[in-house]
Amino acid sequence: MNGKHITKLGFTGADIGLALAAATLRERAGAERDEILKELARVQRSPESYTGGLYANLAESLMAAQAEELLHDDDMLRPEPLDYRVWGRELIEPGALAQMNTAMRLPISRAGALMPDAHVGYGLPIGGVLATEGAVIPYGVGVDIGCSMRLSVYAAPAASLDARGAVGLLQKHTRFGAGVGWDRRERLHHDVLDDPAWHSQPLLRHLFDKAVNQLGTSGSGNHFAEFGTFTLPAAQGGLEPGSYLALLTHSGSRGFGAQVAGHFTRLAESLHPHLDASAKKLAWLGLDTQEGHDYWQAMTLAGEYALANHEQIHGRVAKALGEAPALSVSNSHNLAWKQEVGGRELIVHRKGATPAASGVLGLIPGSMADPAYLVRGRGQPDSLESASHGAGRQMGRKAAEKAIAKADWKAYLAERNVTLLGGGIDEAPQAYKRVEEVIAAQTDLVEVLGSFQPQVVRMDSGSEDI
């Protein structure tokens, strides 16, 4: 028996000497080498079973090293989630609560909240708000970085644009579909394309052309552009009470943001190989690392790019109408912000949650045929100054295709006199929670200022009618 046999078992440092000393004692007692090596392997596997006897010194050294490792294992989940508040718990599926619980066990988590539109997503649930310290979670922001809403209210009666006119404007000035961009000669410039950040990372340089191509487009899934009637009960932002023509859009950072999200999620996962499997998609990047800095820069750019998409859509329509909007409101609902929470600067992730600091305006849409609401934040600290970002799905896309009858979907639209361009049954109003209930569950988070009833809605047609 010599040091080679010991190191071959994987012992290191002082443990080699301790193992060798114990092995010598066993040899003197007449034990065979193979037997001793098997015993050493067992001590190594479960040192807690050998705290008495001649392997005690080795066992205690191994256990001390284990404890040290745990102490420095930054990826260990807390045994129990931190406390957090849930709004509209009765509206939320168990899977979304389970995902939020996992997020609240991350060592970097400090506070969180769940909004009443919550449902299961990748990593953090949609409708999840999570405050972390010194780190950002790519999937805490989500795939569609900077996904956002914008409303333009025109000082004109809703009836001043008929359905036919609205259809024409949407078809001419919006573009939908995965991979879709504007033709070269139709593209418009925007200051976001002059941001030096595009040239600061290989990934951003690579995605620049795609971003130029897709600027001012709407994408697919639940994204939409719709004309409707905005009703304001009390004066707001220089607008008198009344009913007005309005344009509401839901769009994000398109392929650019999706690829940023994918790239940094894979990077974060690779940097946390020992993270518990349940939290794999919640892998984070330290903000004091190059990777964390790069993500923050790319995420910020994607957030600005998404808002630029809305600006171009609304700009094209305003130009066609020959009229500037009397009221404009926009908000991002998939992003991370540096925010002071309880006297500390934390990273607040809102993944499908509307910023609702005191006095801040936001938009909460219902569905293709249900009202959207203009809201004003109440700055509730327990929600980390957040509210829901919509009604939230009550069934997945595939479940919706099975459960909802096409006739019921069409009847719902007809009853509300909604004209739909594109759109699939997976986005039918019946696939969503009742937005009125979701709004009622968060009266302490936001005040409703006005409502918007969609009338002519454009969405991606998906694979259905290509």
Added chain:
DNA sequence: ATGTCC
């Protein structure tokens, strides 16, 4: 959400 693996 995204031409669903840069």
